[in-house]
Amino acid sequence: MTESTDKGRYDFNRIEPKWQDHWLNNRTFKTPNPNESGDKPKYYILDMFPYPSGAGLHVGHPEGYTASDIVSRYKRMRGFNVLHPMGWDAFGLPAEQYAVQTGTHPAVTTQKNIDNMRRQIQSLGFSYDWDREVNTTDVGYVKWTQWIFLKMFNSWFDEAQQKARPIDQLPIPDGLSDTEKEAYINNHRLAYEHEAPVNWCPALGTVLANEEVIGGVSERGGHPVVRKPMRQWMLRITQFAERLLDGLDGLDWSDSIKKLQSDWIGKSIGAEVDFKIDGGTGFQPVNHGQDGRATDIIRVFTTRPDTLFGATYMVMSPEHPLVDTITTDEHKAAVEAYKEMASKKSDLDRTDLTKDKTGQFTGGYAINPVNSEKIPIWISDYVLISYGTGAIMSVPAHDERDFEFATKFDLPIIQVVEPDNAARASSSCKHGQDGRATCFTGDGTAINSGEFTGLKTPEFKEKIAAWLAENNFGEKAVNYKLRDWLFSRQRYWGEPFPILHTEDGRVIALDESELPLELPALEDYKPSESGEPPLAKATDWVNVTLADGTKARRETNTMPQWAGSCWYYLRYMDPKNDVAAVDFEKQKYWLPIDLYIGGAEHAVLHLLYSRFWHKLLHDLGFVSTQEPYQKLINQGMILGSDNQKMSKSRGNVINPDDVVSEYGADSMRLYEMFMGPLEATKPWSMQGVEGVYRFLQRAWRAIINPETGDLLDCIQKTDPDEPTERILHQTIKKVTEDIEGFAFNTAISQMMIFVNHISKLEIRPKAAMEKFVLILSPLAPHLCEELWQRLGHTDSLAYAEWPAFEADKAKEKEIELAIQIKGKTKDKITIAADATEETTQQMALASKKVQAALDGKKAKKIIVIKSRLVNIVA
RNA sequence: GCCGGAGUGGCGGAAUUGGCAGACGCGCGGGAUUCAAAAUCCCGUUCCCCUCGGGGAGUGUGGGUUCAAGUCCCACCUCCGGUACCA
Structure with a gap:
């Protein structure tokens, strides 16, 4: 193949890295803070951040991420100041189990996995503001997770006011001794210690929350769970039960998810x-x-x-x-x-x-x-x-x-x-x-x-x-089914509690100024059979002498993985702040999250915990809204091409990297959206990917000369003919409305109809082609940036104005009308769209086929549905 | 058991919310192009009957409402997801 022919081909391998570099280097998607954003309205669109697993991304991740990216790009073009961030929910068991086997520090494994998954995510061209990336295991992040824990420890719940208040405002009954007083206070803290039978999982070497035990076995791994009395940290989520229930009313979530939550609260x-x-x-x-x-x-x-x-x-x-x-x-x-x-x-x-x-x-x-x-x-x-x-x-x-x-x-x-x-x-x-x-x-x-x-x-x-x-x-x-949240785990790879136990049995919280409390390095990460956490082995770290000479031991439990994900959406607003979890003005501007997209598997756990923390932070004056997530959409599961859940053992797993290298990121994105409704469960099909790939090539060839790579000669600055103008406006209308309604599959269908039409034209109006490129760009951004550039534009189209449609121009002039006799279609006639009911009726009765079918009988009743059909009852 | 969601061509899925079922894509069949193939383009493609013209059936099953039902009502079947004695 010669150099010149190569130029004109749809070469995603060249186009996609080119524009990914362009976006990164130019900070195209850097989101201005509230005071720098002019008078643009804000729009906060959040993805559920992934656990950086060693297996990397699977095709389920890009489904939600593509949907949110389309909306983000669309909203930018509609003039919104869009916050669209990404990060890592990076504490958790797999990295720790790998550490047990190999001695590698989980931070090392985690970093490696993050780097790989970031590469994968970036290879799909999502418009995240990477300057706002967060990682729950960074000490700068852990510090504030611990800080929120301290807020809980130092708060109580005022039943009368139905809100959390600082512990120093707790009314204490008269006549208590110092010890009784301390016990009384400890009994009212929102984070408290409790000795109770818990779900102990010997195989995982940890206790689990009720929510993590499904049918008597662990949710992760399916290991048996037994009841064992142990000292644990609990969070008093039950006090918020009524508010967690009430709050559901105002949320734009599916009824089924709301019901799952309210049933859980019970x-x-x-x-x-x-x-x-x-x-x-x-x-x-x-x-x-x-x-x-x-x-x-x-x-x-x-x-x-x-x-x-x-x-x-x-x-x-x-x-x-x-x-x-x-x-x-x-x-x-x-x-x-x-x-x-x-x-x-x-x-x-x-x-x-x-x-x-x-x-x-x-x-x-x-x-x-x-x-x-x-x-x-x-x-x-x-x-x-x-x-x-x-x-x-x-x-x-x-x-x-x-x-x-x-x-x-x-x-x-x-x-x-x-x-x-x-x-x-x-x-x-x-x-x-x-x-x-x-x-x-x-x-x-x-x-x-x-x-x-x-x-x-x-x-x-x-x-x-x-x-x-x-x-x-x-x-x-x-009564409520909801129980207090068992918040401690006997693991290494989690946030350490900022808590000390003195020799004389008192519990002391660290001061905020002593945060973050970092994890010690260990030689051996293995959990013990007794349930004593791995951290107990770090004796230098555990044993502390206080300023007054008191000897104390650090808390050796760590927090569960949920902790970091409870508040990450706040950190994105202000990821580098080292004097606050989030600046008050910034959260006031960005909250609530306008759109949250993620899997339905987090319907109760993550969303409930997170709402609980948010309400606590609200009561204490750190966030302005009652609820974090205003609108929620759950993307459906993607099955293997055999209609089964994807799994290694079935050998039906699709690796996004393979799809990207074979068909490109734009095809991958487009296919994920074309498969069917976002919220539906649907099977993967490589032939389907090929189908959308062909569509993108057709779109490319409708504009670019395959020999030279320049615009085709037929792209001219002329007005479109009537049918072309009509299809263009119909397409803009449909795509606009479908993106607003998250019906990306039908938006794509309409754009296919447009390309099918335009490809037949000998002269293609440039303005129409430009509008098409703009409306396709949220879905296939690399291809469209390239076409936009070749159409003669020097700026990225990321902030170009979204094309408007005119309802009049989208309307058909002539309409095909069905003529039915008692509901059965007998003939079809073409009629002016603005024909009166009377003419429509006359034309219908004039049809030879209708006359034949009537066979001389008189019409008893004629129903005319404007511009749709005529039904004759004989 | 209980609670959700869904059943539409060979396949993924569309259907102004009661108004022409099968848009769009895949697959398949035929044709053009080619020495040939790939790619591309064009035509066809719900099923059954029919010589053309056409006719009949059809949205999980059975009933109902209506001029008109994939869409509404009643009864049931199947699949998927969630859940587990919360008084």
Whole structure:
């Protein structure tokens, strides 16, 4: 091939690196700060940053990144000051496991992976402002993650004001000793230490949050998880439950994601009810005084106080503190054995799919407050100590779990709600084995309920709550499924806690001025079987002598990977600030994030944690908005060409590097968007890539002379003919609207239609071709920059004005109209777009085919849908 | 089990939100170009029947509403994703 022919070919291998260098060297996408941006409106578009894995990018990453890049480029052309950054969520297990095997410091591995993934991301031509790159493992970043932790440690939650406040504003009850005072304060901190059974994963050598355990095994790796009591750091996210729930209302997120979050928070409204313990069974009443209320009682939580008359027994969690007190001597041995068994059960056993109920009678009895019935008290591990009060009243006739338990242990079942007919037929009504006893969990009308008989369920709930309060038996109550966030991990590669434990058992936080607290170097990164974190081995680092001579040990747990990603969106606004996490004015300008794109796998964890931190920072006055992420879009999963999840073992993994080297970045970008709707799951097809590649070549050849590389002679400064003008404006309209609506696949289709049309023209109006290049540029920026330059422009098109469309010019002059008889199309006629209804009707009836089909019958009714069809009912 | 999402040609997917089903692309068939191939261009391509002209069926299944249903209503089937006794 000669030099001259080469010049004119669509050579992405030359074009793409050329423009990537141009953008980087010219800082094309450097984002001005608020005071430098003139009066442009701001637009903050964020991608979920990746973990820099050794395997590099997979094709799922560029999907979201391409979508966000298209919107970013589009918004710039529409005159917005766009913040579009990228960074690295770089703490985490794989680098640490590699360190365990090889002794290589995780920072080294991480840096190598980051460099590789940055190269990959840059090879796709995304318009990130690389001057704002952040890395959660940089000490300059860790410093502020630790700083936020200190803010949590030094805050409490004011229930009355529903907000976090500095700990020094915590009202402390009078008459406490110094030790009591300190304990009181520690009990109110938003970050606190807690000794409790946790999810210990022996294989990973760490504890996991509830959210990281799926079906009894670890989310990462699928290793078994067991319950083990350990001292842990917790964050009091539960105090924010109500606000995290309320805040969802104002967010532009999909309903399904909002629902996932609200289900996770799991708000239940009901009542707490006190059951007196019956004294006649050899049991000695105790005084455990919950909040100054009645003593010698067991308190339960129920969402169905209207079924109190149907409570035939009570179940306590085996871990409930009153179990030993109410157990009679006769049952002591059996109860102890049951408790022992329950405590050993792993989470896997607890979620046993058979869900066969187990339990043990304690010998104790309680008195039902509504009818003074004496009911037996059982223990069972289907009642969780960590939810509600750790004890329930059992209403087997109206709760499936209670029903199962009662059936198994032959406990009485009393029906107290009569379903209305519709509900009776529905599936909320379940029959027992004997075919007579049933379990109905829906609403209905009360029966067998004393003075309340006859009430509808909702009304009953109101009345009984008032009755309980009046008689001092209980009150309305709200419970959440959400638990406090277990925030410590027994790992090396994470943020160290800025915390010291003194010899005399006090917990001291570092001063802000002592941050960052850096990780020590280690020889051996291996976790220990005892659960002691690797950091404990760094004795020089761990042991500290304070200014007053007190000896102390550093906290050796580290923070979980979620920590860094909780606030990274703030750091992008001000990545190099060393006196604040983010400058107040900058966050005020940029927040909230206008568009957040990422995978749905982060629907609960990352998004919930992050919203929690944001609310805390808001309460303390560091950020101005209640919520960080205003609009959220979840890109769908990309499957292998075999319609299966991509995985090494299936051998169906597509490497973006290969696609880029074979077809170029623009084809890769375009194909990812052409595959289908952004949010859909869809399979990869190399032939599909080839299809969009051909389209880009056609676009190139529609403008460039393949011999010389100059513009084709047919590109002329003339006005477009009518059809060309119409298609151009239709295309601008469709592409504009589709980008706004994230429907990139159909935008591309329309541009293909444009190219198909223009390629047939012998004279191609230059202005039309320029407009086309501009609207294609957000999707295929390298190709378009090159074409733009060859069309005679010296500046990058990144900030060129987005072409406007005129609705009039996009309209068809003549329209093909379908003529139907009773909904079946019999003929098609072409008619002026502005034809009146009357002429349309006449023309329709004049059709020979229609006349033939009518066969002399008279039209009873004629429906004319303007510029679409005529339907004749004969 | 429960909660979401989805079922449209050989394939990926389009369809003014009730108005011509199958845009656009892939694949396939035919033709042009070529010594030949690749590339490119043109034509065709839902299925069935038919000699041309044409006719019939059709958006997971069965019913319904309507002049008109992929779209709305009722019942069900299948696949994918999430979840696990939260009283």
